[in-house]
Amino acid sequence: MLIQVENLTHIYSQGTPFEHVALREVNLEIAAGERVGILGPTGSGKSTLVQLLAGLFKPTSGRVLLEGESIHGKEATARRLRLQVGLAFQYPEDQIFEQTVFREIAFGLRNLNLRRTEIEARVNWALEMVGLNPAAVAQRMPFALSGGERRRVALASILAMHPRVLILDEPTAGQDSQGRRALLENVGRWQRETGMTLIIVSHALEDLAVLVERVIALKEGRVVADGPARQVLSDAPLLLDIGLDVPEPVALLQALRQAGKNVRVDCFLPAEAAAEIARAWGLQEIVS
Numbered sequence: 001m002l003i004q005v006e007n008l009t010h011i012y013s014q015g016t017p018f019e020h021v022a023l024r025e026v027n028l029e030i031a032a033g034e035r036v037g038i039l040g041p042t043g044s045g046k047s048t049l050v051q052l053l054a055g056l057f058k059p060t061s062g063r064v065l066l067e068g069e070s071i072h073g074k075e076a077t078a079r080r081l082r083l084q085v086g087l088a089f090q091y092p093e094d095q096i097f098e099q100t101v102f103r104e105i106a107f108g109l110r111n112l113n114l115r116r117t118e119i120e121a122r123v124n125w126a127l128e129m130v131g132l133n134p135a136a137v138a139q140r141m142p143f144a145l146s147g148g149e150r151r152r153v154a155l156a157s158i159l160a161m162h163p164r165v166l167i168l169d170e171p172t173a174g175q176d177s178q179g180r181r182a183l184l185e186n187v188g189r190w191q192r193e194t195g196m197t198l199i200i201v202s203h204a205l206e207d208l209a210v211l212v213e214r215v216i217a218l219k220e221g222r223v224v225a226d227g228p229a230r231q232v233l234s235d236a237p238l239l240l241d242i243g244l245d246v247p248e249p250v251a252l253l254q255a256l257r258q259a260g261k262n263v264r265v266d267c268f269l270p271a272e273a274a275a276e277i278a279r280a281w282g283l284q285e286i287v288s
C-alpha cells in the first residue's frame with residue numbers, strides 16, 4: 001500500500017484555551033495511482049489531513065506511512081519521503097517566496113541537480129499545464145499577480161517537481177469556470193499519462209465528479225464516508241448531514257423519483273442526468 005494513515009489525531013494548541021481537535025482517529029489507505037477526492041465543509045479537517053500527509057508538521061498521535069515508512073520518522077528518511085509528495089496549499093500566499101515567477105517555480109528544481117535547459121523546460125511546461133503563458137508571466141513578480149494566478153503559480157511549482165503523489169488543496173478556488181475546467185482537464189491528463197497518485201481536496205462536488213474515482217468525506221475531523229465517487233457524491237442524506245449541497249442533477253432526479261418516475265439518481269453530471277431523463281421518457285434521439 002502506498003499511503004497508510006493510522007489512528008491519526010491532530011489537536012491544535014493543545015493544553016491552551018484555544019485547543020481545537022481538527023482530526024479524530026482517522027484511518028485510511030490510498031493505493032498507488034488512485035485518484036481520491038477529500039470532501040467536507042469548511043473546518044472539517046481537510047487541510048490539516050493533507051498537510052499531515054505531506055509531512056509538514058507532526059500529528060498529535062497516529063502515523064502516516066509511505067510505502068511502510070513513517071513520514072514523520074527519522075529526519076533523513078522523512079526528508080526523502082517528503083520529496084515524493086507535492087502539496088499545493090489552499091492559500092498560495094503561504095507558499096510563494098521568490099521575486100519572479102520563473103525563480104519561484106525553479107526553486108525546488110535547483111536542488112534536483114538538473115541542467116539549466118532542463119529547468120527552463122520544466123518551468124515552461126508547468127506554466128502551460130496551469131494555463132499560464134510562460135512568455136507573459138515568467139519574469140513577473142508573483143505578488144503582482146491576481147489571487148487566481150498566484151494559486152496557479154504555486155501549483156506549477158509543485159507540478160514541476162514531478163511528485164509521485166500530487167495533493168491539491170482547493171485548486172480551483174478563485175478561478176472562473178473555463179479556467180477551472182482547463183486546469184482539471186490538464187491535471188487529469190497528466191495523472192493518466194504518469195499514473196501518479198492524485199489527492200484533491202474540494203468542497204466543490206463538480207470538480208471531484210470529473211476527476212476522482214473515490215471520495216473520502218470528513219465531518220468534524222472524522223471520516224464519515226469512503227467509497228466510489230459516484231456513490232458518495234449522489235448520497236443526498238450524507239451530503240446534507242455533513243453540511244454540503246446535493247449536486248443539482250442528483251436533486252432533480254430525486255424530485256422526479258419522488259413524483260413516481262422510475263429514474264436512477266446517481267448521475268451527478270448534467271449530461272448524465274439528461275441522458276437518464278431521456279431514457280425514462282423514451283426520448284431516443286437524446287439518448288443516442
Ligand SMILES: Nc1ncnc2c1ncn2[C@@H]1O[C@H](COP(=O)(O)OP(=O)(O)O)[C@@H](O)[C@H]1O
Binds near residue numbers: 020021
Ligand atoms: N493553526 C491552527 N490553530 C488552531 N486551529 C486551527 C489551525 N488550523 C486549523 N485550525 C482549526 O482546525 C479545524 C480544521 O481546519 P482545516 O483542516 O483547515 O479544515 P478545512 O480545510 O476542512 O476547512 C478548523 O476548525 C480550524 O479552525
Ligand SMILES: [Mg+2]
Binds near residue numbers: 046047048169
Ligand atoms: Mg482547508
